[in-house]
Amino acid sequence: MKLLKGLFLLILFLSTIVHADSKNELLFYVGITMVKPVKELATNFEKANNCTIKILQGGSQDLYDSAKSSQVGDLYLPGSSSYRDKFIKDGLLLDGKFVGYNKLSLVVKKGNPKNVNASLEELTNEELNVVLGSEQSGSVGLASKNVLTKFGLYEKAVSNAIFLVPDSRNLINAIKNGNADLILNWHATTFWDNNKEFVEAIVLDDESSQKSKLVFNLLSSSKNKELSKRFMDYASSVEGREVFKKYGFLDDEDMKNFDKVVF
Incomplete structure (x- = not known):
């Protein structure tokens, strides 16, 4: 590295x-x-x-x-x-x-085939393939750690994640490539032309969205x-x-x- x-x-x-x-x-x-x-x-x-x-x-x-x-x-x-x-x-x-x-949203495949709810606790659901951002390299990973720690979910969510990625682009790609069912990412990434037909945001409440x-x-x-x-x-x-x-x-x-x- x-x-x-x-x-x-x-x-x-x-x-x-x-x-x-x-x-x-x-x-x-x-x-x-x-x-x-x-x-x-x-x-x-x-x-x-x-x-x-x-x-x-x-x-x-x-x-x-x-x-x-x-x-x-x-x-x-x-x-x-x-x-x-x-x-x-x-x-x-x-x-x-x-x-x-910037604000965080749960992001899933278009149509939400796994019926994910608007709750951060979904990131600890062992039936879902979860991918998170790394706090060491990008803002989304740091924001994710902060908000999940606030709600006492960070360690469990990281343990449940199949892997960590360095930035928001790699998070989206995990959904698009079929590796992930659920990610926690910046809401704005779902607006991108090359993303919006493949993913959709599950909007979180203000307290959970880590608005930055x-x-x-x-x-x-x-x-x-x-x-x-x-x-x-x-x-x-x-x-x-x-x-x-x-x-x-x-x-x-x-x-x-x-x-x-x-x-």
């Missing part, structure tokens, strides 16, 4: 050498679940600002480790603001902008801080909010209260 991470960091460094000297190029570290809205916003921003945006995607922890080690890049968007809280002391994360929410704020973070390593701040402003603008809503990160109530959010 350490060797693979080392190779990843080397590839990252080599791929971003040009970026470090370019005033018209931005590099974003984006958790997998949020890539689609960020890509859409990036395309619009590039046209309006005559710049190029590169997006590195992965688990939130792995992305932070890469940004910290390489000291290259402009913005970091993890799957939860808890990563900002945890790492702000390092000095790598500067200004932040709220853009939406999404915050763009300006990196101290950024060589283009003004342009990066301009993108953060765009992502949190009315137009940006509509894009995040389209991909399941905001609802009508969230839109009404958007400007009141504190992180």
Whole structure:
């Protein structure tokens, strides 16, 4: 595992050498679940600002480790603001902008053939093939551990899981590939065009959904801080909010209260 991470960091460094000297190029570290809205916003921003945006995607922890080690890049968007809280002391994360929410849902095969109920206790059902996210690599795994621990279900759910995966994409693939009957994943993944015909969300109550704020973070390593701040402003603008809503990160109530959010 350490060797693979080392190779990843080397590839990252080599791929971003040009970026470090370019005033018209931005590099974003984006958790997998949020890539689609960020890509859409990036395309619009590039046209309006005559710049190029590169997006590195992965688990939130792995992305932070890469940004910290390489000291290259402009913005970091993890799957939860808890990563900002945890790492702000390092000095790598500067200004932040709220853009939406991640929340957990139980996810099953389209049509819910196993008749799974809207309860976290279903993750301990030995008659179901359950797959969970690992807390070591991605935001979904960390959020899953937090909420399951809160309800005293974590150890039993992990013991019941047939395996753990690093991120939200691999969780969805476990359903699509027929390996899992049930996963606990970010709700927004069920909105993706390449997922929604294969999976469906079983919506949890607010207490069980581990609703997590999404915050763009300006990196101290950024060589283009003004342009990066301009993108953060765009992502949190009315137009940006509509894009995040389209991909399941905001609802009508969230839109009404958007400007009141504190992180």
